[in-house]
Each structure stands twice: as C-alpha cells, then as structure tokens.
Amino acid sequence: MIKRTLFFGNPAYLSTRNGQLVVNFPEGDTDEKSIPIEDLGYVVLEHPQITITNGLLMKLVQNKTAVITCDKQHLPNGFLQPLVGHSEQTERIRQQLNASVPLKKQLWQQTVTAKVANQAKHLLKQGKNALKLKRWAHEVRSGDVGNIEAIAAAYYFQNLFDEVEGFSRNQKGVAPNNLLNYGYAILRAITARALLSSGLLPSVGIFHSNKYNAFCLADDVMEPYRPFVDALVYHIVESGYSTEEIDKKIKSELLLIPAMDVIIDGKQSPLMVAMSRTTNSLYECFSGTSRRILYPDFV
The missing domain is CATH 1.20.120.920 (CRISPR-associated endonuclease Cas1, C-terminal domain)
Incomplete structure (x- = not known):
C-alpha cells in the first residue's frame, strides 16, 4: 500500500496511543486527531514548537517511518533512521x-x-x-x-x-x-x-x-x-x-x-x-x- 505523508507546520503535541499517532493542538480550538502509525511513510516536522514523545518516535522507527525535521528556512535538514532496517x-x-x-x-x-x-x-x-x-x-x-x-x-x-x-x-x-x-x-x-x-x-x-x-x-x-x-x-x-x-x-x-x-x-x-x-x-x-x-x- 502507499504510505501517507504527514506535514506539521503549526505548534502541536504528538504522542501515541493504541498503535495510533495522536495529535493535540495547544490552542485547543481543534479536536484531537489520530492516524494509524502503520499507514505512515513520512512525517515532516517544520514548526519549532512541535513536541513529540519518545514512545511515538520509537514506534515510528519500528514502522520504518521517515521522520524529517526542518530548519529556520523551512527546508528539510534532518532524517531519523533506524539502526536496523533489514533482518539480513x-x-x-x-x-x-x-x-x-x-x-x-x-x-x-x-x-x-x-x-x-x-x-x-x-x-x-x-x-x-x-x-x-x-x-x-x-x-x-x-x-x-x-x-x-x-x-x-x-x-x-x-x-x-x-x-x-x-x-x-x-x-x-x-x-x-x-x-x-x-x-x-x-x-x-x-x-x-x-x-x-x-x-x-x-x-x-x-x-x-x-x-x-x-x-x-x-x-x-x-x-x-x-x-x-x-x-x-x-x-x-x-x-x-x-x-x-x-x-x-x-x-x-x-x-x-x-x-x-x-x-x-x-x-x-x-x-x-x-x-x-x-x-x-x-x-x-x-x-x-x-x-x-x-x-x-x-x-
């Protein structure tokens, strides 16, 4: 299946629950959202006020989801990769x-x-x-x-x-x-x-x-x-x-x-x-x- 790409350009709190990526917004004017982690191929983090839990990072890496961070110019500058990507x-x-x-x-x-x-x-x-x-x-x-x-x-x-x-x-x-x-x-x-x-x-x-x-x-x-x-x-x-x-x-x-x-x-x-x-x-x-x-x- 085609993996999804998620882009976060606003302040957000990202965590995990029941195999889902859970998104909460600090402003409180948007309802909590969740997406199955197994559906994700790429997660792009642009805003400096994004908080992400270690539990979520662990599950994203296990799913081989590419976590991409951006710099002050909004250009991708970092890529989180797993230590083990293949059994062989x-x-x-x-x-x-x-x-x-x-x-x-x-x-x-x-x-x-x-x-x-x-x-x-x-x-x-x-x-x-x-x-x-x-x-x-x-x-x-x-x-x-x-x-x-x-x-x-x-x-x-x-x-x-x-x-x-x-x-x-x-x-x-x-x-x-x-x-x-x-x-x-x-x-x-x-x-x-x-x-x-x-x-x-x-x-x-x-x-x-x-x-x-x-x-x-x-x-x-x-x-x-x-x-x-x-x-x-x-x-x-x-x-x-x-x-x-x-x-x-x-x-x-x-x-x-x-x-x-x-x-x-x-x-x-x-x-x-x-x-x-x-x-x-x-x-x-x-x-x-x-x-x-x-x-x-x-x-």
Whole structure:
C-alpha cells in the first residue's frame, strides 16, 4: 500500500496511543486527531514548537517511518533512521562494502545514463531541444570518466528554466531553486528510507564519497529520479504561481512526491515503491545475482 505523508507546520503535541499517532493542538480550538502509525511513510516536522514523545518516535522507527525535521528556512535538514532496517542487514552491508571498484564504476555508468536519458525526455516533454542530452546519454563510459553527468546537468537546467531571468542551478540561487532544494530533500529522504529497508548503508556511495556527507549512496541512487521533481517544479512555475516563498500550497504539492506515478520496468508504480525496487536491485548487484539497477523511465 502507499504510505501517507504527514506535514506539521503549526505548534502541536504528538504522542501515541493504541498503535495510533495522536495529535493535540495547544490552542485547543481543534479536536484531537489520530492516524494509524502503520499507514505512515513520512512525517515532516517544520514548526519549532512541535513536541513529540519518545514512545511515538520509537514506534515510528519500528514502522520504518521517515521522520524529517526542518530548519529556520523551512527546508528539510534532518532524517531519523533506524539502526536496523533489514533482518539480513549485516550480511548485506558486508556485500556492499566488498563491492569492487569496476562494479561501482559500472553501476555509476548505469545511473548517469538513466539520469541523462530522463533529463532528455523531460526537456522533450516541455517542447525544448534535447538532442545533445540524447547523444550524451549514449556516450557515458564506465565511471563516467568524461564527467557527462555534470555537463548534461548544466545544459539541462540552462534550457529547462530559460524563461526565468537570472536562473542557474544553485542551492542559494533565485527561485525556483528553493523549490528544487525542498523537492530534492524530500527525494533524498525517500531514497535513504528505501536503502535502509533494503539493508544498505546510505553513507557508503558508489560514486559520491565526501567524508562530510552521511548520505552518499542516497545521493547516487536518487539521480535518475531528479527529473520527476524537476517536472513538478516546472509545472508550478508555469502555472504562474509565485515561487519566491514556499507557502502551504507549494509544500502540499511537493509533499506528494512519494506518491507520484512513475514507470519502472514497464509498469506504473508510486515513486516510493519504485525507489524500493531500485534499492533492492542495487543490493542484487552487490550480491552478484544481477548486473542491472532498475531505474524509472520518464514518460
């Protein structure tokens, strides 16, 4: 089943009772609400005056629910993850750590190829020229020694938001960079959750290896999924809605990312389910039972 995403942007007291997440509001003008914990995939905590009990945190972690905290700029900045995400975790981590350099280079080649191909399809869908991206997608070599991933990304964003004055892809750049940052943060949490459920370490990547990054593998695996977030942000921009601030309406749209429909292995699937298929296929590559990562096709 598709897990629900809950967003809390106002002061609230969160606790648990009888397997339910119970919500009480300090103002007292709203009745108590409850939601089955087993139905939850993501809980986003934005307001600084949210109180959550340890009992609830324990049950959310046991349910593999991703608990995401936000900073003063209202952007996701933290992710609570379980110590044990899979019954075979120790063996799976051992296989992940023992992955050979040639294997990791081949996996990164597949990842970059899938990302650039999806970027090309997205540009085409928006009526923009994607001939270079289509060509580059076929030119990615093992380990992406030609750095096509970066070259393609620069070309892609230059053309995707060409009508936005002064836009370039930069975390601190002009809007809609703020929307992209928010969407990618949600996507990163989805990826980390799926990796943990597959018994893998999100911190040990196949390409990303920054010692200050605790989610290197998540940043690797989410790459081909980014165009789905881009498409959602592009739709918001094209609607004429102001993107200078991420208001409640925009957040409600971006928080639908886990439930977005994507095509993977020829079948339609919610993005969060597709991500689990991707991470499980990655484990199969580490274990030697497969040589192909399953990634979605942008259509």
